[in-house]
Amino acid sequence: xxxxxxxxxxxxxxxxxxxxxxxxxxxxxxxxxxxxxxxxxxxxxxxxxxxxxxxxxxxxxxxxxxxxxxxxxxxxxxxxxxxxxxxxxxxxxxxxxxxxxxxxxxxxxxxxxxxxxxxxxxxxxxxxxxxxxxxxxxxxxxxxxxxxxxxxxxxxxxxxxxxxxxxxxxxxxxxxxxxxxxxxxxxxxxxxxxxxxxxxxxxxxxxxxxxxxxxxxxxxxxxxxxxxxxxxxxxxxxxxxxxxxxxxxxxxxxxxxxxxxxxxxxxxxxxxxxxxxxxxxxxxxxxxxxxxxxxxxxxxxxxxxxxxxxxxxxxxxxxxxxxxxxxxxxxxxxxxxxxxxxxxxxxxxxxxxxxxxxxxx
Ligand SMILES: C[S@@+](CC[C@H](N)C(=O)[O-])C[C@H]1O[C@@H](n2cnc3c(N)ncnc32)[C@H](O)[C@@H]1O
Numbered sequence: 001x002x003x004x005x006x007x008x009x010x011x012x013x014x015x016x017x018x019x020x021x022x023x024x025x026x027x028x029x030x031x032x033x034x035x036x037x038x039x040x041x042x043x044x045x046x047x048x049x050x051x052x053x054x055x056x057x058x059x060x061x062x063x064x065x066x067x068x069x070x071x072x073x074x075x076x077x078x079x080x081x082x083x084x085x086x087x088x089x090x091x092x093x094x095x096x097x098x099x100x101x102x103x104x105x106x107x108x109x110x111x112x113x114x115x116x117x118x119x120x121x122x123x124x125x126x127x128x129x130x131x132x133x134x135x136x137x138x139x140x141x142x143x144x145x146x147x148x149x150x151x152x153x154x155x156x157x158x159x160x161x162x163x164x165x166x167x168x169x170x171x172x173x174x175x176x177x178x179x180x181x182x183x184x185x186x187x188x189x190x191x192x193x194x195x196x197x198x199x200x201x202x203x204x205x206x207x208x209x210x211x212x213x214x215x216x217x218x219x220x221x222x223x224x225x226x227x228x229x230x231x232x233x234x235x236x237x238x239x240x241x242x243x244x245x246x247x248x249x250x251x252x253x254x255x256x257x258x259x260x261x262x263x264x265x266x267x268x269x270x271x272x273x274x275x276x277x278x279x280x281x282x283x284x285x286x287x288x289x290x291x292x293x294x295x296x297x298x299x300x301x302x303x304x305x306x307x308x309x310x311x312x313x314x315x316x317x318x319x320x321x322x323x324x325x326x327x328x329x330x331x332x333x334x335x336x337x338x339x340x341x342x343x344x345x346x347x348x349x350x351x352x353x354x355x356x357x358x359x360x361x
Contacts, residue, residue: 134312137312141316172346176287188252192214257272257288286334325337
């Protein structure tokens, strides 16, 4: 649509009610700029620099000089924009103004901390979403075996992608490990486990558990390093394989799928749940962890809505609702489905394997 003729575009002057405001649309229009700014902040490692050089606060001049910005003015804009969304905090009222890291930035934007979120933020830098890219995604089905996630785990890109997913998973994996009742589980199989962060959090928190890791070979190599670093390799068995072409390994009484089903068309969810059913003993549990949509967009979390949009751009999948998962569970021989919120926008939905005759099959 091109806007060439003022009369065609605006028509007659209409009176907008005074209690209506275009500001929400303006803010949505601007969001990509804030996202880009956060990407710049991570790429330059501004938070790591401030933590080391100016833990009590840096001025815009110091920022400008260190990062080679063209003026103190733009450095001030950099600080105030990110202070506005909680990354920096202005210290006191002195002139020149000083900014220090917020608690959120200390925890999540400084490299070297366990909860560093920078790698995930960097995921969108080479794939930054433009209207053209999004429209192209809306018009082009990805097709069998071809989605961004699969491209990202090819060859030496597996390490990068696995670390990015790891940084998204640190917080919710700890919440799952602490909040979920694993007392009647003894062995967890994590399917498409990535870095193994969920499995490792669950094992660390629940000493009676052992774990089975399952993922493709290049990704498993990365996870091995994480397991060794966490001294958990003795409690974990590594199995490499392809869940489309192989059965899941047996021996676990609890099976975990984290950020897996949202990568694939809904028709494939049953296929994966059937595999889990076959691998589990009666009474075993299946757990799906995702950013789940609610029944309506108005009550869905912003995180789940935005992740759903990312799936439209990158894969043929969607974020599930708990009810959709419950249906898939019941169709495939699981019962007693329940759901619980974790952190970071994630929830877990789980159910128990029952005998085929007792299920709704
Ligand atoms: C979005 S990542 C999720 C990783 C991890 N569960 C997490 O939440 O951090 C998807 C994972 O599924 C794995 N995967 C994709 N296709 C697979 C297949 N056919 N067989 C086994 N694993 C697969 C990928 O290697 C990747 O680690």
